[in-house]
Amino acid sequence: MQLLTEDEERSGATNLRAQQVILWSTPVVALALLVLFVAFPGFFPPMSPNMTATEVARFYEENTPLIRFSMVGFNLCGVMIVPFFVLIMGQMLRMRGQSQIFAFSYLTSIVAGVTLFALSNIFFAVAAFRPDRGPELIQVLNDLAWIIFIAPIGMLVAQFVLLALAVYFDDQAHPIFPKWVAPYSVLTALAMAPSAGAAVFRDGPLAWDGFVSFWLRNGAFALFVAVMFFLVRSALDRQARQEVSPS
Numbered sequence: 001m002q003l004l005t006e007d008e009e010r011s012g013a014t015n016l017r018a019q020q021v022i023l024w025s026t027p028v029v030a031l032a033l034l035v036l037f038v039a040f041p042g043f044f045p046p047m048s049p050n051m052t053a054t055e056v057a058r059f060y061e062e063n064t065p066l067i068r069f070s071m072v073g074f075n076l077c078g079v080m081i082v083p084f085f086v087l088i089m090g091q092m093l094r095m096r097g098q099s100q101i102f103a104f105s106y107l108t109s110i111v112a113g114v115t116l117f118a119l120s121n122i123f124f125a126v127a128a129f130r131p132d133r134g135p136e137l138i139q140v141l142n143d144l145a146w147i148i149f150i151a152p153i154g155m156l157v158a159q160f161v162l163l164a165l166a167v168y169f170d171d172q173a174h175p176i177f178p179k180w181v182a183p184y185s186v187l188t189a190l191a192m193a194p195s196a197g198a199a200v201f202r203d204g205p206l207a208w209d210g211f212v213s214f215w216l217r218n219g220a221f222a223l224f225v226a227v228m229f230f231l232v233r234s235a236l237d238r239q240a241r242q243e244v245s246p247s
Contacts, residue, residue: 016240019087023236026084026229032077040070046209049202056142057135064131071125078117085110088163088228091176091235097169106162112155120149150208150217151199153192160189176235191220
């Protein structure tokens with residue numbers, strides 16, 4: 001029995017070390033994604049949905065190397081942010097109440113979100129693959145890339161709502177995450193939800209280049225990741241202390 005206990009303690013320590021590695025790799029991944037975000041010439045300023053086919057084709061012809069570099073980088077690094085959200089899921093599994101079913105549902109939302117992000121990168125890359133093709137075809141690919149990148153927001157809204165529910169139902173005396181994380185997650189979901197309008201509007205704040213759909217959506221997501229980084233770090237520190245001194 002003592003041997004089993006030691007094995008369990010050793011396994012727990014290894015698991016915590018692995019989680020710490022993932023946690024501290026997150027800023028590196030975030031920095032790489034930020035560099036790629038800045039490198040894509042279509043984000044500063046974001047391309048307008050009202051650009052003509054000729055203007056869109058000229059953009060891809062004049063910026064082919066940067067577009068290819070940023071999209072290859074996004075496809076390599078974009079999925080690397082997923083382990084951070086799996087860390088959040090791991091903490092959700094430690095919650096009491098109804099939180100475990102929310103955690104597994106949270107994982108499906110993460111997978112759906114990263115899949116759509118990868119698809120948008122592919123369409124940007126395909127548009128830049130043959131910049132000499134017809135302008136109308138390049139415009140269609142550009143529309144697909146932008147709408148898939150901005151508009152399918154349901155999985156992200158679900159992700160934030162599921163985390164909020166898990167935190168709300170965590171009935172421990174010392175909850176895994178502070179209770180204010182629940183309303184903050186809901187607020188983030190509300191800030192990002194209107195970007196679904198990017199599939200409809202070509203002008204104004206809800207267009208894919210508008211303040212709400214582009215800047216508020218992406219800014220709210222980035223801020224959420226930054227906030228949760230510190231909360232996950234604190235949760236892992238407390239978990240380590242509890243496993244060393246369970247009493």
